[in-house]
Amino acid sequence: MKTLIIVAHPNIKDSKVNKRWIEELQKYPETFYVHQLHEVYPNEEIDVPAEQELIEKYDKIVFQFPYYWFNCPPFLKKWFDEVLTYGWAYGSKSGYKVGGKKIALAVSAGIDENEYHPTGKYKYTLEELLRPFELTFEYIKADYRPFFAYYGIELNSSKEWIEKSVPKYLDFLNSF
Template structure:
């Protein structure tokens, strides 16, 4: 069973992430989707509810737009309060041990811009090191991030191409989850 932590501060205006989530909802995968910005618009996260959600699942997918070379603020806050001492780390903090940690995000800019000579100067994976360390520190299995470029409508990327890429991305997430889970198929629960 898999958990999607959706962290998009302007999900109602999203294009690519909304398509990804709709494709996941319409799949036959055993997925729970938690839209944390909708659940906690005031950032007052129910730590125990989020920890219980994590405990119910084997694979956790973090779905979000790549904001300023990082995750949106609500997801960072979510990690700060949910991955607490003696839950995610510490002498008794092994509650997430062995679970799969899969970052999945959309990148507004082009792939060419994320090169040493490109506009962004660094490759996307270089910005993912804190995620990787968070997974390792909490004894989770870090799965290489899944992402695709050119998702910004305001930057002029074609709507149809973004839609096609978002659908393909959702399919890759489903395939990755199935590979990680190797279990039966149930209904999707949206909270």
């Protein structure tokens, strides 16, 4: 079964690594369905029933986004708030439509991995900083899996550095 990749990037045309990941994923339409939120909803007006119907079609879902301001892009947060509704994603006998689905995050981080450490500049690991996502997915009874992160994009955005991320991301997705 295909994996749904929900991409939230507010400026994908100027992206380095996320744009490259999308280009690679689109080479495998039988394996991955790439759903770019900013492309589908340029005015950020979400068609909630359409998004819920899309989610229901897949057993494996990855949210791909750049990690900045210690969070996801605001439109992805809005998506979570509007799509993961009471009675559908949680809270009633007819809810939990996401329950049991494998869900993971694929994050591009501008900062080096060693900066996300108790002795690093930002004091916390990326795993700790991503805990609200983990709790959200646990709350809706999804099968949250370990995340994928590619670090250091701000410091090294060379074509070679970005290309190194592609097989790593594909390996992550194929083992998911």
